[in-house]
Amino acid sequence: MSHQHSQSSHFKTYVRWRPLSPNESSTAEIGRSVDQYESTHSISLSFEPHLYRPRTWKSGASFTEVFEAGAMNSSVFEGVVAPTLPRVMDGATCNFFAYGHSGSGKTHTIIGYNNEVDEQLGLALSASRDLFRALDEINIKLGGGTGQGNSEQDLGVAVRLYEIRGKLAVDLFNNNAECHVREGPDGQTHIRGKTEVLEDGKVRVRPIVAHPCCTIEELHSKLRAGLEMRKTGSSSVHDESSRTHAILEFEVVNKALLDARDAVIERESELVPVGKRATDVHLEEHKNAYIQTPEGKYTRNPDHTINQGRIDAAEAEKSEYETRLQLAEAAVVECFKSCQHSCLGGKFVFVDLAGSEYFVQGNDASVVGPKQTSQERQQGRQINADLFALKEVIRACALNHARIPFRSSPLTMVLRSHFLGSRGGLSAMILTVSPSEAQASATLSTLKYGNLVAVAGAVGKK
Numbered sequence: 001m002s003h004q005h006s007q008s009s010h011f012k013t014y015v016r017w018r019p020l021s022p023n024e025s026s027t028a029e030i031g032r033s034v035d036q037y038e039s040t041h042s043i044s045l046s047f048e049p050h051l052y053r054p055r056t057w058k059s060g061a062s063f064t065e066v067f068e069a070g071a072m073n074s075s076v077f078e079g080v081v082a083p084t085l086p087r088v089m090d091g092a093t094c095n096f097f098a099y100g101h102s103g104s105g106k107t108h109t110i111i112g113y114n115n116e117v118d119e120q121l122g123l124a125l126s127a128s129r130d131l132f133r134a135l136d137e138i139n140i141k142l143g144g145g146t147g148q149g150n151s152e153q154d155l156g157v158a159v160r161l162y163e164i165r166g167k168l169a170v171d172l173f174n175n176n177a178e179c180h181v182r183e184g185p186d187g188q189t190h191i192r193g194k195t196e197v198l199e200d201g202k203v204r205v206r207p208i209v210a211h212p213c214c215t216i217e218e219l220h221s222k223l224r225a226g227l228e229m230r231k232t233g234s235s236s237v238h239d240e241s242s243r244t245h246a247i248l249e250f251e252v253v254n255k256a257l258l259d260a261r262d263a264v265i266e267r268e269s270e271l272v273p274v275g276k277r278a279t280d281v282h283l284e285e286h287k288n289a290y291i292q293t294p295e296g297k298y299t300r301n302p303d304h305t306i307n308q309g310r311i312d313a314a315e316a317e318k319s320e321y322e323t324r325l326q327l328a329e330a331a332v333v334e335c336f337k338s339c340q341h342s343c344l345g346g347k348f349v350f351v352d353l354a355g356s357e358y359f360v361q362g363n364d365a366s367v368v369g370p371k372q373t374s375q376e377r378q379q380g381r382q383i384n385a386d387l388f389a390l391k392e393v394i395r396a397c398a399l400n401h402a403r404i405p406f407r408s409s410p411l412t413m414v415l416r417s418h419f420l421g422s423r424g425g426l427s428a429m430i431l432t433v434s435p436s437e438a439q440a441s442a443t444l445s446t447l448k449y450g451n452l453v454a455v456a457g458a459v460g461k462k
């Protein structure tokens with residue numbers, strides 16, 4: 001088939017239909033069928049006549065699998081996430097994006113609403129369950145490890161939960177603290193909270209909080225508390241609509257790594273006042289070294305001698321603290337080298353993308369969104385920009401470009417390390433869609449975006 005594109009082994013796209021909800025039971029369903037090619041599927045849709053919508057639409061052969069409305073979370077997990085566990089246990093990052101309109105089933109898929117029943121457990125919670133099982137085995141095998149986080153080397157899971165709201169990251173594990181997303185001189189993205197000035201003059205800037213968990217129960221309870229903090233906005237479709245991208249990370253850690261990272265933050269906070277003092281001393285000593293003549297020119301001040309010794313002492317102190325920081329950073333690297341298992345640093349990342357009702361492709365008139373305030377329209381524009389940026393990053397990664405446009409949006413900046421860490425890992429997008437004719441425009445919008453992303457993820461791959 002001419003429109004058939006093979007799926008990259010590093011990026012996959014899935015579709016999940018949800019059942020009609022009780023209040024949609026009287027509405028008609030979108031006509032749909034699936035064609036299977038070698039390892040991909042295309043979807044054909046037919047709609048009731050509508051002024052702003054085509055009568056039929058067919059995707060490319062873009063989708064790895066299409067889950068029908070009867071599929072339980074456990075089947076989706078087995079098809080999408082479970083096969084990637086070995087990659088995470090080898091230290092890679094596997095990213096999973098849920099994308100769909102408000103009420104289409106993103107939260108149902110990622111977190112789940114009934115955690116008492118295994119089949120209903122969301123993908124993230126099932127992933128954490130399997131991750132803990134695998135880590136417990138290693139902790140016992142590596143000898144001495146109790147699996148309860150008592151040993152420096154016992155492996156556990158650090159969980160982070162934050163949202164991208166506009167240009168800021170909001171830490172749901174730190175009382176919704178607003179954090180800035182910046183690129184550092186090292187080219188890495190840094191997500192940092194407000195600067196805290198401590199009593200001893202140290203200046204601390206905290207990264208996103210990572211809760212270390214030794215058991216799945218501990219992780220669930222932290223997660224429940226964080227999810228309570230999620231901002232909800234009004235929506236014409238679903239009361240709990242989110243206008244933000246939520247990011248949930250599970251990273252394999254041990255106490256030695258967490259301590260080493262804490263030491264880096266501590267050394268950074270010590271360096272700030274010492275660095276400032278060195279700059280102040282330099283400025284003070286040079287301030288009176290020149291005077292202005294009546295003609296407005298600057299000339300050396302004969303009455304002032306620069307105290308070079310004072311400047312040198314301040315610089316020497318600064319470089320001592322810089323060395324301490326470098327040693328602390330080297331200790332983090334050493335943790336990875338000395339760990340007896342390659343899984344340290346392996347990550348599952350789940351991203352609940354903002355609702356697809358904001359996605360507009362060109363002058364696409366088929367998308368008729370809910371009535372929005374001007375603030376919501378502005379958020380919508382940012383979300384749309386994020387989604388385009390994400391697609392372009394996926395394309396550049398698939399093409400193995402040396403320069404990947406992570407800087408294009410706060411979302412892609414934040415995902416930088418996850419995409420780079422996914423070399424050896426995998427990224428997948430799950431498109432959640434409603435079969436209701438009443439949601440046809442939103443469903444079409446979701447599938448169109450998913451189709452674009454799948455094409456982007458498949459370029460350059462045979």
Ligand SMILES: Nc1ncnc2c1ncn2[C@@H]1O[C@H](COP(=O)(O)OP(=O)(O)OP(=O)(O)O)[C@@H](O)[C@H]1O
Binds near residue numbers: 019021105355
């Ligand atoms: N596959 C499914 N099977 C059964 N029920 C589902 C499924 N998908 C969604 N639902 C139900 O539909 C409702 C809306 O789903 P959900 O809250 O997951 O939507 P959402 O996409 O996360 O919405 P929002 O973006 O507004 O948060 C929930 O009551 C959920 O239980």
